[in-house]
Amino acid sequence: MTSDRLPDDCFALPPGVDWTPVDVALRGLRDRLECVVSVERRPVDQALGCRAAADHHARRANPPTANSAVDGYGFAFDSVRAFPATLPLIQGRSAAGSPLSEAVPAGHAVRILTGAPIPAGVDTVVLQEDVSIEGGTLSLPGSIKCGANTRKAGEDVCVGQVALGASRQITAADIALTTALGIDGLDVYRPLRVGILSTGDELVPAGYLAPDNAEIYDANRPMLLSLARRWSHEAVDLGHVRDDRGALRRCLDEAARSVDVILTTGGASAGDEDHVSSLLREEGTLNHWRIAIKPGRPLALAMWKGAPVFGLPGNPVAAFVCALLFARPSLEVMAGGVWLEPQSFDIPAAFEKRKKVGRQEYLRARVRNGRAEVFPSEGSGRISGLSWAEGLVKLDDGARSIAPGDPVSFIPFGSFGL
Numbered sequence: 001m002t003s004d005r006l007p008d009d010c011f012a013l014p015p016g017v018d019w020t021p022v023d024v025a026l027r028g029l030r031d032r033l034e035c036v037v038s039v040e041r042r043p044v045d046q047a048l049g050c051r052a053a054a055d056h057h058a059r060r061a062n063p064p065t066a067n068s069a070v071d072g073y074g075f076a077f078d079s080v081r082a083f084p085a086t087l088p089l090i091q092g093r094s095a096a097g098s099p100l101s102e103a104v105p106a107g108h109a110v111r112i113l114t115g116a117p118i119p120a121g122v123d124t125v126v127l128q129e130d131v132s133i134e135g136g137t138l139s140l141p142g143s144i145k146c147g148a149n150t151r152k153a154g155e156d157v158c159v160g161q162v163a164l165g166a167s168r169q170i171t172a173a174d175i176a177l178t179t180a181l182g183i184d185g186l187d188v189y190r191p192l193r194v195g196i197l198s199t200g201d202e203l204v205p206a207g208y209l210a211p212d213n214a215e216i217y218d219a220n221r222p223m224l225l226s227l228a229r230r231w232s233h234e235a236v237d238l239g240h241v242r243d244d245r246g247a248l249r250r251c252l253d254e255a256a257r258s259v260d261v262i263l264t265t266g267g268a269s270a271g272d273e274d275h276v277s278s279l280l281r282e283e284g285t286l287n288h289w290r291i292a293i294k295p296g297r298p299l300a301l302a303m304w305k306g307a308p309v310f311g312l313p314g315n316p317v318a319a320f321v322c323a324l325l326f327a328r329p330s331l332e333v334m335a336g337g338v339w340l341e342p343q344s345f346d347i348p349a350a351f352e353k354r355k356k357v358g359r360q361e362y363l364r365a366r367v368r369n370g371r372a373e374v375f376p377s378e379g380s381g382r383i384s385g386l387s388w389a390e391g392l393v394k395l396d397d398g399a400r401s402i403a404p405g406d407p408v409s410f411i412p413f414g415s416f417g418l
């Protein structure tokens with residue numbers, strides 16, 4: 001069961017709204033969704049991809065003590081009157097894990113290794129390649145800076161500083177950082193359970209051996225399960241239901257009890273067999289946000305017995321684009337993270353296109369020779385274009401005539417967490 005539930009009017013649209021601009025739809029989701037998962041404690045090394053449920057503070061500094069950045073020789077800068085100079089070397093050395101216990105007398109030098117604590121009486125380290133040693137005497141070069149090759153205690157992070165902010169999605173780098181700072185457990189949100197359901201009489205499962213020509217392999221479900229996993233959610237395979245209202249109702253009922261959010265594909269449009277949108281409209285709380293977007297226009301957003309439902313279009317390209325644009329930031333907020341804005345950059349087009357006013361368009365694209373190429377077809381059943389692409393070109397709502405060399409906005413798939 002979920003720890004919390006969203007209100008049924010979560011996706012309600014203002015009266016009279018018909019074609020919803022993408023930005024309005026996104027703002028609506030952003031304003032209304034909230035975290036629905038409880039907090040648990042995990043060892044740091046098992047928290048990859050989780051969202052931090054609180055600020056975590058450094059329990060020790062990094063580095064905890066001043067140490068040497070190189071293998072070389074340490075001495076007190078002020079004890080040398082002029083460079084170049086010679087200094088007697090004392091016995092012993094400071095190494096990582098076995099520091100020198102005594103102080104180094106003024107005017108003397110000591111052997112010191114990378115990572116070794118700086119002994120008392122030393123503030124500067126000279127690189128071993130820059131010196132020569134003869135009979136226990138060290139010859140220093142002409143130009144050395146006070147404090148050279150040393151790392152100060154806490155120069156990276158001080159005790160008590162925030163090491164990991166609440167809501168941050170934990171990366172491998174965060175695991176290194178929190179471990180280095182002596183934090184042994186993290187308060188994180190338990191993974192969001194994302195149920196994935198395919199609908200349609202024509203679908204057969206992957207591996208089905210003898211499909212006839214009217215049958216289609218269910219490509220959306222493994223695609224969305226993979227996306228949910230990639231975004232570090234718990235992906236729950238809800239299987240496939242035929243175009244049968246009773247079966248769909250039973251499946252949604254069961255799913256609403258066992259997952260936090262449901263992603264369906266197919267049946268979102270207005271055809272005779274589009275049972276997802278009609279069932280959600282009649283028995284759930286549907287707001288059939290006909291979004292001013294291509295691909296992905298028939299995106300159905302609804303609540304079913306307390307669980308948000310993203311009724312994604314059946315066409316795989318539309319399902320993919322809607323998952324990236326709408327589901328990803330929404331799931332992130334429900335999982336305890338922050339709303340995610342994909343980062344884009346302008347790049348010259350390598351293509352020509354005339355675009356109509358009144359909707360956003362997302363083209364499968366990739367960058368070659370510093371220009372954005374787009375897939376030759378915009379057909380939303382052309383899955384090969386998704387594989388070909390390395391990102392999306394976003395075209396805003398206005399009309400536009402694009403010539404090669406004109407700037408277009410490119411969003412790499414990496415910006416969608418892929």
Ligand SMILES: Nc1nc2c(c(=O)[nH]1)N[C@H]1C(S)=C(S)[C@@H](COP(=O)(O)OP(=O)(O)OC[C@H]3O[C@@H](n4cnc5c(N)ncnc54)[C@H](O)[C@@H]3O)O[C@H]1N2
Nearest residue numbers: 198217218219220221266267268269274297313314315318
């Ligand atoms: N009269 C209208 N017809 C359509 C409209 C419209 O506004 N008015 N919108 C079109 C757009 S745009 C899209 S996108 C599709 C979406 O329709 P549905 O969500 O109802 O999807 P289906 O009709 O069930 O399927 C569409 C297409 O995708 C294939 N499909 C479905 N599920 C899968 C799957 N799991 N794996 C692979 N392929 C799948 C399905 O076989 C169809 O070819 O509606 C347009 N029509």
Ligand code: MOO
Nearest residue numbers: 295296297318380
């Ligand atoms: O939203 Mo649809 O993808 O344009 O076919």
